[in-house]
Amino acid sequence: MSSKGKYLTGCAALALAAMMISPASAVDPSRLLSADQNANDWLTNHGSYKSYHYSPADQINAGNVKNLEVAWTHFPERATRGIQSTPLAADGVLYYSGSYSRVYALDGATGKLIWTYAPALDEELVAKQTHSPYNRGLALANGNLYVGTVDGRLIALDMKTGKVVFDTRLVDSKKLTVGFTGAPLAVKDTVIIGSQGGEWPWRGPIFGVDGKTGQKKWEFFTVAGTDEAKATWGGESWRTGGGGGWMAGAYDPETNTVWWGTGNPAPLYDWAGADWQKSGPRPGTNLYTTSVIGLDPDTGKLKFYHQELPHDAWDFDSAVGEFLSIDRGGQKLMVHPNKGGFIFVYDRANAKLQNVWQLVKNVNFVKGIDPKTGDLIGRRDLALGKADSPLCPAIAGGISWNSGAYSPKTGLYYKIAQEWCMDITVVRTTPILEPMAQLNIGADFKLVAPPDGPARGHLDARDPVSGEKKWEINYKEPPLASILATGGNLLFVPDSEGVVHAYNAETGQELWSHSNGMGHNAGIISYMAGGKQYIAVPAGWGSLVSDEFAALWGEPFKSMAKNTGALFVYSLKQ
C-alpha cells in the first residue's frame, strides 16, 4: 500500500473511530427528528417520533435470520416484576432501565458495563404502591438520559457518566401514592412525562420540564384541565377523576404538537348505568380522560383533542402511547390504538376523525363505533350489581400498553390483540384520599374465556388506515411485549412463554425462534455497534396484565419467577 493509501486508510479509521465514540452531546434534539431514517440507533421509546417501532437496518434479514444467536446478556439488580422497559441505543452504547428506575449503560457490541445508576427511592412508599416498582423506559436528548420514578421524580443523567444532572420532584407521591412508570419524551429543549392515573383518585397531570435545568415549565391536568373540561364532571367529581398519561406519546414536528393518550376516569366502573350523564360517581363525559390530546410542547396548551370513549365506564383508556404518523394519498394521518380493541385514525393537523376499525374480535362494551363521527353505537352501561353476561374485552383490555410496529417497506401495521372477557359485579364505592390515595375500582370481576373460543392472543398484519387484514398468527396466550419491524423484512415478536419469534414481515412465515426461558413484557429494539446489527430485548415476567396468566393458563405462568430478568442481545453468527 502506498503512503497515500495508508494515510487515507488511517483517516478513514479515525473517522470511523470518531463515529463510534461520538460524544454524548451529539444526541441533540434535532437528531431525534430524523430518528426514523437512522439504522444505527434507537433514540426514543417508540424508535422515533413516528412511533413505528421500526429500524431500517437490514444486515439481519429474512435470508439470514436463521443464523441469529445470543451475542451477550446483562442481568439487572432487583428486577421486581421483571423488566418492562424498551432500551435505547446511541452511537454504539445501549441504555436500559429496570425496576426501581435503575439505569444501565452498556457497550453495545460486547455488553461491557459502562455505568449503572440506582436512585435512592422512598422504599416505604414503594412498598405501599400497586403499580410499582417497574419502569418502562427512558428519553434521550441534550446529552442526557431522562427517567421517571415511582416516587414522583424526573431525573436527568449525563449520558457519558451516569452522574445526576438534575432530580426534580413533580408529584406528591406520598399523598397520591402514584408517580411515574412510563418513559419521558424529549421534544426540543423540553422533556415531557405523564403521571400514573386511571383508577387513582386524582387529576393525572402531564408535565413539561426544561431538559437542561430540570425546572418545571408547565403542567396539564388530564382531568378538568380547562373550564370546558371541568364542566363535564358533575359536582366535585373532577377532584378525584383519575386520568393520567402513563405512557410516552409522540411528536409531530410539522405542527409542533405533542400527541398523548390519557388514562381512564375513576372509579373504573360506574353504577349509574344509562343515567351516567346525570347520576353516579362522575356524571358527564369526563374530559379529558380516555382521550387523545394535542399539546404545545413549549407551553403545555391544549391545541385539540378527541375523546375516544366519552364517559369511559369500562377501563378502556387511551393511554397506549403509540401514535403512528402515516402519510397516505396526500393525507397526513395519526393512527392510535385504544385499549377497548379499536384503532382510531385521525387527521394529524387537528385530531379530526378519519376512520375507526376494530382489531379485537370479542367486543361487547359497544356494538360498534361510527367510523366517521366516533359515536359509540349501542354502548353497554352497567348498572349496580351483577352483569347478566360477561363484559368483553376484560379489564386487561383488547389492546395493552405494549406497542405494535409499522413497516414502511410492507405498508403493514403489526398489532397484538387480546381475546378475553370477564364476569363483573358493579359495586358502589367512594374515593379514599386519606391518609393517602387508594385505588377506586368499583367492581368485583373475574376473567373468563370469550364467547368464540378460549382466551388467547393474536398478531394481525393490517393496513393501518383501513384495517384490511393481510394475515394473522394466533397465540395460546397474548404476547405482552412491544414488537419490532426491520428493513430486513423481519418482524420480531417476544412472547409470553419466553420465546422470541422472527417472522417474514410480508407473509407471517416463522423464520427463527429462541427461548429466553422467561416471559417478555418489555420492548425489543435494533441498533448497530461497530458496523454490526444487534437485536436487544429484555426478558423478565411480572406486569399487572401478566399476573392474570396463571389463573387463565396455569403453567408455565403459575411458577414463572416475577422477580428476575435479563437483557438478551442477538447478532448473526460470525
Added chain:
Amino acid sequence: MRISLPRSGAVFTTLTLALVLPTACALAQQSPGAATKAEARPAEASPNDIDGATLFASVCGFCHQNGGRAEGRGPKLAGTTRSDDFILDRIRNGKPGSMPAFGGAFSEGQIVAILAYIRTLEDDGN
C-alpha cells in the same frame, strides 16, 4: 344496596367485626412490627371502617378477583386456611413485588373489616 354478595353482607360484616376485632387487636399487639403500626395509627371505628366489602371492591378486588372468591392476579381468599394473624399481617405489611402494604393507608378498623369480609366468603370451588 351496599354490596352484592353476600346479600346480608353489611350486617354480617358488622357482626363478624365485633367478634374478630378483639382477637385481631390482641394478635396485633403480639407482633412487634404490627404493634408499631397499630400504635402509630390506633384502631378507629367509623361507619366507613366497617364496610369491608366496599373497601374490598374499591381496592383489593383489583387483584383478588370476583370479590376474593377466585384466583386472579392475587390468590383466591374464599375458604383460606390462613390464620387471622397471618391475614392481618399480610394486609398491613404486604408482600414485596406482589402485594402493597396497607398498614399506613388503612386504619386498624378498616384492616379488620377487610379480614371480616374475607371470612364471610364461601368457597364455591371456583
